[in-house]
Amino acid sequence: MDGGRCAECGAAISPRDLLPLGTSIARLRFYGTLQSVFLGLGILLLPIMVAFCIPSCPRSTDKAKSQIAQAAVGRNGDIAYALKRFRIDMARLPTTAEGLDALFAAPGGTEDRWQGPYLEGSPEELRDPWGEKFQYRCPGNVNTTGYDLWSTGPNRKSESTSPNSDDLRNW
Numbered sequence: 001m002d003g004g005r006c007a008e009c010g011a012a013i014s015p016r017d018l019l020p021l022g023t024s025i026a027r028l029r030f031y032g033t034l035q036s037v038f039l040g041l042g043i044l045l046l047p048i049m050v051a052f053c054i055p056s057c058p059r060s061t062d063k064a065k066s067q068i069a070q071a072a073v074g075r076n077g078d079i080a081y082a083l084k085r086f087r088i089d090m091a092r093l094p095t096t097a098e099g100l101d102a103l104f105a106a107p108g109g110t111e112d113r114w115q116g117p118y119l120e121g122s123p124e125e126l127r128d129p130w131g132e133k134f135q136y137r138c139p140g141n142v143n144t145t146g147y148d149l150w151s152t153g154p155n156r157k158s159e160s161t162s163p164n165s166d167d168l169r170n171w
Contacts, residue, residue, distance in 0.1 A: 062154060065129035065130065065154070066129075066153070066154070066168060068129050069128045069129050069130075069151040069153070069168040070151075070168045072128065072134070072151070073134065073149045073150055073151055073168055073169060073170045074170060075170060078119065079100070079103075079119070079126075079134065079149060080149070080170070082103045082118035082119045083103070083118075083147065083149075085115075085116075085118050086102065086103060086116070086118050089113055089114060089115045089116075090110060090113055090114065091113075093138045093146070093147055094107065094136070094138060095107075095138055096136065096137050096138055099136050100123065100126055100133075100134060100136050101123045102116075103116060103117065103118040103119045103123075103126075104116065104117045104118075104119060104121075104122060104123050104126075105117070128151035128152070128153075128168075129151075130151075130152070130153070130154060130156055132151070132152050132156050134149060134150070134151055135148075135149070135150045135151070135152065135158055136148070136149050140171075142169075142171040143170070143171055147170075148169070148170065148171065149169070149170040150167045150168060150169040150170065151167060151168040151169075152167055153165070153166035153167045153168055154166055
């Protein structure tokens with residue numbers, strides 16, 4: 001085809017001749033208009049859908065963080081398991097003064113019995129989902145024959161004795 005003419009016979013070719021058989025220009029215009037309508041609806045609906053979805057994200061994030069913290073301080077969490085292993089090796093739990101650091105390095109004068117580290121990482125990495133250190137007390141005020149372990153929760157304030165606190169505790 002050269003300049004709107006057939007290369008073999010020289011006949012003029014119109015744009016309609018280039019369409020697949022059975023296709024009309026009216027049909028092409030209809031589908032083009034339909035595509036524009038759908039595109040316009042998508043552009044209008046996308047911000048509305050985002051406006052409804054985004055506000056629920058922080059709530060689900062806070063809930064997930066609370067569940068992670070509760071699992072960490074719970075009776076079957078990694079910290080509880082490490083404390084059980086420490087207790088087996090040392091025949092006692094770490095004192096409040098030794099804290100959870102005793103799970104990473106042997107307390108003074110106990111190097112012969114200590115079989116740790118009982119947790120991976122470092123004491124600085126042992127943080128709740130809000131970036132705060134876990135709180136530990138032994139003997140506990142609540143668990144008097146064991147230990148109290150808690151996260152200060154979203155407000156980052158230790159309110160372990162308050163019934164309305166957002167702290168996440170092992171009791």
